[in-house]
Amino acid sequence: MSDNPIETNSTQNDIQVDKASHVIQQIRDEIGKAIIGQRDVIDQVLIALFAAGHVLIEGVPGLGKTLLVKALSKTFDGAFSRIQFTPDLMPSDVSGHVMYDQRSERFNIRRGPVFTNLLLADEINRAPAKTQSSLLEVMQEQQVTIEGKAMPVPRPFMTLATQNPIEQEGTYPLPEAQLDRFLLKIQLDYPSEQEEAAMVKAVTTGHIGDVLDVSEVASVVKPETILALQKIAARIQVDAQVNEYAVRITRATRNWQGISLGAGPRGGIALIRAARAAALLAGRDYVTPDDIKTIALPALRHRVALSPELELEGHNTDFVLSTILEKVDAPRQ
Amino acid sequence: MQLDNVSAAIRPRNNYEALDLGFVLIREYWRPVFASWFAIVLPLFVILNIVLKDNLFLAVVVFWWLKPFYDRIVLHILSRAMFGEVPGVRQTFSALPSIFKSGLLTNLTFYRIDVLLRTFKLPVWQLEGLRGKQRRARHAILGQRVHSTGVMLLFACSLMESILCFTIFGTAYLFLPEGYQSGLWAQFTNPDTATWFQLASNISYFIAVSIIEPLFAAAGFTLYINRRTLLEGWDIELIFRRMAARLARLASSTVTSFVITACLLLVSFNPLLSEPAHAEKNGPTPEVVASERLHAGHSREVIDAVLAQDEFQNIKKIKTWFPLREDETTNPDDVDLDAVGRFMNGVAQVSEALLWALAVFVVAMIIVHRDRWLPLLSASKRVRNDYQPPETLFGMDIRPQSLPDDIGAAARNLWQQGQAREALSLLYRGSLMVLVNREQLELLESHTEGDVLKLCKQHLDNMQSTYLARLTHNWQNIAYAHRTPAADEALTLCNDWQTYFGEPA
Numbered sequence: 001m002s003d004n005p006i007e008t009n010s011t012q013n014d015i016q017v018d019k020a021s022h023v024i025q026q027i028r029d030e031i032g033k034a035i036i037g038q039r040d041v042i043d044q045v046l047i048a049l050f051a052a053g054h055v056l057i058e059g060v061p062g063l064g065k066t067l068l069v070k071a072l073s074k075t076f077d078g079a080f081s082r083i084q085f086t087p088d089l090m091p092s093d094v095s096g097h098v099m100y101d102q103r104s105e106r107f108n109i110r111r112g113p114v115f116t117n118l119l120l121a122d123e124i125n126r127a128p129a130k131t132q133s134s135l136l137e138v139m140q141e142q143q144v145t146i147e148g149k150a151m152p153v154p155r156p157f158m159t160l161a162t163q164n165p166i167e168q169e170g171t172y173p174l175p176e177a178q179l180d181r182f183l184l185k186i187q188l189d190y191p192s193e194q195e196e197a198a199m200v201k202a203v204t205t206g207h208i209g210d211v212l213d214v215s216e217v218a219s220v221v222k223p224e225t226i227l228a229l230q231k232i233a234a235r236i237q238v239d240a241q242v243n244e245y246a247v248r249i250t251r252a253t254r255n256w257q258g259i260s261l262g263a264g265p266r267g268g269i270a271l272i273r274a275a276r277a278a279a280l281l282a283g284r285d286y287v288t289p290d291d292i293k294t295i296a297l298p299a300l301r302h303r304v305a306l307s308p309e310l311e312l313e314g315h316n317t318d319f320v321l322s323t324i325l326e327k328v329d330a331p332r333q
Numbered sequence: 334m335q336l337d338n339v340s341a342a343i344r345p346r347n348n349y350e351a352l353d354l355g356f357v358l359i360r361e362y363w364r365p366v367f368a369s370w371f372a373i374v375l376p377l378f379v380i381l382n383i384v385l386k387d388n389l390f391l392a393v394v395v396f397w398w399l400k401p402f403y404d405r406i407v408l409h410i411l412s413r414a415m416f417g418e419v420p421g422v423r424q425t426f427s428a429l430p431s432i433f434k435s436g437l438l439t440n441l442t443f444y445r446i447d448v449l450l451r452t453f454k455l456p457v458w459q460l461e462g463l464r465g466k467q468r469r470a471r472h473a474i475l476g477q478r479v480h481s482t483g484v485m486l487l488f489a490c491s492l493m494e495s496i497l498c499f500t501i502f503g504t505a506y507l508f509l510p511e512g513y514q515s516g517l518w519a520q521f522t523n524p525d526t527a528t529w530f531q532l533a534s535n536i537s538y539f540i541a542v543s544i545i546e547p548l549f550a551a552a553g554f555t556l557y558i559n560r561r562t563l564l565e566g567w568d569i570e571l572i573f574r575r576m577a578a579r580l581a582r583l584a585s586s587t588v589t590s591f592v593i594t595a596c597l598l599l600v601s602f603n604p605l606l607s608e609p610a611h612a613e614k615n616g617p618t619p620e621v622v623a624s625e626r627l628h629a630g631h632s633r634e635v636i637d638a639v640l641a642q643d644e645f646q647n648i649k650k651i652k653t654w655f656p657l658r659e660d661e662t663t664n665p666d667d668v669d670l671d672a673v674g675r676f677m678n679g680v681a682q683v684s685e686a687l688l689w690a691l692a693v694f695v696v697a698m699i700i701v702h703r704d705r706w707l708p709l710l711s712a713s714k715r716v717r718n719d720y721q722p723p724e725t726l727f728g729m730d731i732r733p734q735s736l737p738d739d740i741g742a743a744a745r746n747l748w749q750q751g752q753a754r755e756a757l758s759l760l761y762r763g764s765l766m767v768l769v770n771r772e773q774l775e776l777l778e779s780h781t782e783g784d785v786l787k788l789c790k791q792h793l794d795n796m797q798s799t800y801l802a803r804l805t806h807n808w809q810n811i812a813y814a815h816r817t818p819a820a821d822e823a824l825t826l827c828n829d830w831q832t833y834f835g836e837p838a
Contacts, residue, residue, distance in 0.1 A: 239815075285814065289782070290783030293784075326779050
């Protein structure tokens, strides 16, 4: 077995993964200084960052979404901007526009808020489809075209779009095709009692007003390190059996009773990409079926549509996906 | 009270007919009743709501408390209207002092809670004017057979009143703008809307009371009238009175009798007028008193003469059967059963015995098999016994017979032969076999290695769990990363397997 070429590569990967794991742990610790609890959410956001994906966060307001993004951007010294989506928001408000400067008698390009590393698109479903698609285009292409001039957005680039599960009146729900562009959909729940008590104490002690404080978060890496970590994550080894397992799960959603629209091939791709990053977070240089299973709910919950009967009975996609995971055979070795 | 002037037909009725008479009375005299009602009760309601405007709920409570007063107004009008004298609004107003004096204060205080036969007892207070022991004795006699009817009347009227009140309020509520329909209780407690909602409910209650209370009072009154008719024989008295009046009238006026005799002559001479239909048109044939009084024997002769006429000679013969010995009664027990009857009786007795035996058997079986059904009552304690250990898991054969007796030694052999993957696979399979068969851990095809580690925590001790975690890590390494573990690690795993997962001594 020692002459196995994979093994040689694996050993090199192992060293890189060890270093990466150390860096990731530092980032986690720094974010932990600003955000109390919500460990799963932090891990899932980091998974999306290292998998170079975008996330859709669903949760009621006031659970620390902005704080999370600010803290994360500070850990790698990245730029952060936020767009509050409203019904009158124009695509040029997102991507930027050309403006005539009378003094210099020239047209100047004013870059929009998308030229950043971490973009928080708050309540994305409040803006009309035109504005939504302008952002989704940037997410896909990683560049903005203004007046025929293509301008790439800085790397790493991640969008964290939020949606409010209540107050659906007057919103523009994202179409299934656009939801597909997000790598993960993260459910943000209320913190536990102890976490909330600790949070209230931490936020109100010695702070003036309710300004989000990330002063304690230190920058531990540079944006380039994040790009390097993304490269390492992309090289994480995936066994054929594990790959098949991801595909089996994705395919099972297509002809499952209770699901009217299953996940497309992008679902399987997202599963493997996210599982790679999850393995990196776990400090492994290979993906196990457990990684796939852990990340399956966030990676697939926005790619399937429930049948009306199940929705009427009050079930959600997580319930159906959990049933699928119970029924799909784990890899055979 | 002039019994002769009564406008209703006085006859013995059953209690529910008597109640119905009350409703008919209201239909007949609704104008004077409601005129006085709205002249007296409506202003009272308005005053109450104005005076108690800071606590409108109290206003409606006071309005409810004053109900015996309203009953008296209705009774005052109906009791007079029934005997031919219909009081107007002004007369009712002027009668208010007498109404107040007829024990109203007692009714509104001490006897307010005595609601069951309130309107039935009211005439004794108000019309008969009895007090103290006399009143109680009178109530006892009158109320003997009407109690259940009185309760039913109260129940029906209260129910109708509530239904009407809620219906009127609900109808008004439906027309409110959407924002005010969020929650009824919230609207009653919200300081901005509470006054208006309370006022609306008060008005609904007033309307409901205005419709139902006169009916309640009238039905109680006619129940009382009917009871007195039965007890005092009002119907018989009325007939006698009318007869006496009639005879007195005929006897006293000879001039009248002369005129009547003349009329009779006219009638008898005119053949057209003698037609019965025509005679009816001109009213009933007038009565006359004979000039001389005939003795009883003469009457007999006249009757016999009439019966001897041809019209009474139509005799028919009818044949029919009747028992000869009617006085003999038959006892069903003494019936001599015939053969079929005896057989049927036997069948019935045998069936009864069999059914009893079956019942005893069922009870005995329930007791004998209590272990089976008792756990069903406590579903949470139910233990699933139907789990069958799978033969293969993750594509690996984990039947005990498919594995060698000494798994640790066999794995070591494989490792030494360079078959690292097979060696670790054997160790992992062996562990799963132990978990599934010995520890009865319910593993499914969909469980991953991580799931197995989580699930087995309750079944294994710390040392076993640590060993299994190490084994799983090495197994995952070789399975998914194709990375062979260090020889020391692998050999330790092989050697320790028997310690943690071997057959217990």
